Amino acid sequence: MTQTLTLDIGPMAHGGHCVARYEGRVVFVRHAIPGETVRARVTEGGPGAKYWRADVVEVLSASDYRRRHIWKLADSLRAHENDRLPVGGAEFGHITDQHQRRLKGQVFRDTMQRIGGFSIHDQRLPLASGDGEVHVQDVLSDGPYHGLHWRTRASFAVSAEGSLSMKPHRSNELIELRGMPLAVGSIHESGIFGFSFAGADRVDAVAAGAGPQVTLVVHERTGLPQPDREALIQRLLQLHARNPEIANIVLATSHPEPVPSGARGGARGSARRGRGGRSGPGARAQDLPAPARPDQVSYEVVAGSRTVTEPLPQPGPSAGAWDGVPAEVVIRPEDFWQIHRNAPSCLVSAAHKMAQVPEGAAVADLYAGAGLFTAWAAGLAGPTGSVLSVEGAPGSSASAAELFSESPQVEVLQAPVESVLDRLARRDLILLDPPRTGAGERVITGIDAAAPREVLYVSCEPSSFARDAKSLMSRGWELADLEVFDLYPNTHHMESVALFRAPRRR
Incomplete structure (x- = not known):
């Protein structure tokens, strides 16, 4: 029988759970808020385990910052009432927006101290607040979204019945979805929920x-x-026609x-032309030998286009010499791109505010x-500058090579970063x-x-950033x-942008 504990909830820890103690043992509790008293069902751990994991199933004394969860399927309280687990991916949905950011700030600062060995308070940072804190900034400033409708990309599992589904945290159970409220409206309100994707095991949606x-x-x-593959294709064509x-x-x-080179991508039955095939004075896509992968993937266009x-x-026309720098990039939907709809502009603005890239500068990205920051740096450095753009993923690097084929100041290298460290000398940034x-x-x-x-340094993970920051410092x-x-x-995730200046000895 599953054990249920009564717990006084302690601080928020990295990873989206709070810390509590039960008879001397640490319990990591999800769906709680520091300061609450809750009943939590143990989801992992036995008598000999060093720590247990648990989900809140009842709140005995609620925080002032608790709200009704923004997504029913991710709500641990309603999940318990229906004798199931909550889906993952919205573990902070029960916390008010501002308090989520406050807790993330506390986790970030604690992680810098614990792993990085330095205190944010001791750094002379140009913080507008003047209180020595790093405040996690809201980037959904164009409406009262309550943290909804920001994902431009979402990945779903497919159940045995063909329904789009998601898994609970640390579980392989599949829970059928009727929508995805964290995704932008074009995904959340599309006709994909309720459609049968039988024959598939995953569906990625990109807006x-x-x-x-x-x-x-x-x-x-x-x-x-x-025969099942052909049936899946026919249903997909119907989905496209109806929506x-x-x-x-x-x-x-x-x-x-x-996969043979002629079997990857393109329209149905045709070969995909290598996107790095276009050559130009600035986009020299130098493909180093890639390690053989046991699992290769081919792509076939069922409807529409292969790219997005x-x-x-x-930052604006006054920021630098933008002539010749593209205003958009064509990528394949499986290539990496920032998933928050405001992330590209937010991160580029932060980079522009922090770093010094005068015309003629030498930059390595x-x-x-696919070249988000490369485009920013190339625009500032101008035709007299130089930007080395390094990416290990062949698809993204090929997109960058095509993007900058007419930008003479940009050199694109498809290679692991570790293999090009000798190319980084004499860079301003x-x-x-x-x-x-x-x-x-x-x-x-x-x-x-x-x-x-x-x-x-742009980071989506405080712990690895703290480790690398410690090494630099x-x-x-x-x-x-x-x-x-x-x-x-x-969610418990966050993104940081940090500027480091060279030691004085240089």
């Missing part, structure tokens, strides 16, 4: 530029028999062996993706936006050896500016 059109990448189940907002549908097929278009934010795992010691060592004037780098943004409302 490029937060616009009205939706692109679907439908991942067919491995080993799907050909004008579903503009593009791409079918993704996994293969146990590498995302706008590229620019690491983990560059090195910008990096690594994955959640962070840059790591080897890359930080290479950046330090390159001796740029400034380093701009131990070498004498100064944390000169820092902003944290609530790019993932109703």
Whole structure:
């Protein structure tokens, strides 16, 4: 029988759970708020476990910051009433918007102290508040959204019956969805919920530029028999015909062996032309040998187009020489792009406010993706400057190569960042936006050896940022500016932008 505990809830910890104690044992509790008294059902842990995990099922003494959860399926209280688990992905939905950001700020500061070994209070940061705190900033300023309708990308599992579904936290159970309120309206209100995707095991929905059109990448189940595959394609064509907002549908097929070059992408039955094929004086896509992957994927256009278009934010005509820098980028829907509808403009604005990129500057953009920050740097550096754009993912790098094919100041390299550290010398600015795992010691060592004037670090994970910041600061780098943004409302995640200045010895 599942054990239920009565707990006094302590502080919020990194990862979206609060800390409580029961008979001396630590219990990580989700769906709670610090200061509450709750009853929580143990979801993981036995008599010999060092700690337990639990979900709130009843609130005995509620926080003033508790509200009715913004998403019924993610509400642990209503889930308990219906004898099921809450879906993951909205673990802060029961907390008022402002208090979510307050708790995230506390977690960020604690993580810097615990892992980074430094106190935010001790850094001389140009904070407008003047209180020495880093406040997590709201970026949904265009309406009372309560943290809803911000995701331009969402991924769904497919149940055995073909319904779009999501999993609870740390569970493989599938819960059928009737909508996705964190997603922009064009996804949330589309005809994909209630449609049968039988034969697929995952569906990715993309609303490029937060616009009205939706692109679907439908991942067919491995080993799907050909008749079932054809039936899936026919249903997808019907979905496209009945729902004008579903503009593009791409079918993704996994293969146990590498896919022949003529079998990837394009219209149905045709080969996809390599997007890096266009060459220009500025976009030299130098493809290094990629390690063989056991699982390759081919893409087939069922309806519409193979690509989507995302706008590229620019700080404004007074910011620098923008002639020749594209205003939008064409990418494939499976390529990485910031998922919050306001994230590109928010992050570019933060970079523009912090970093110094005069005309003629030399910049390196690491983990560059399809070129969001590369475009910003190229616009400021102008034709007399230089920007090295480095991305390991072939698809995103190919998009960047095509994007900057007419920008002579940009060089695009498709390569792991670790393999190009010797190319970073004599840079005014090195910008990096690594994955959640962070840059790591080897890359930080290479950046330090390159001796740029400034380093701009964009991070979606406080713990890996704290580790890398500690490594930079131990070498004498100064944390000169820092902003944290609530790019993932109703979740525990956050995004930070930090500027480091070179040691004085340089």
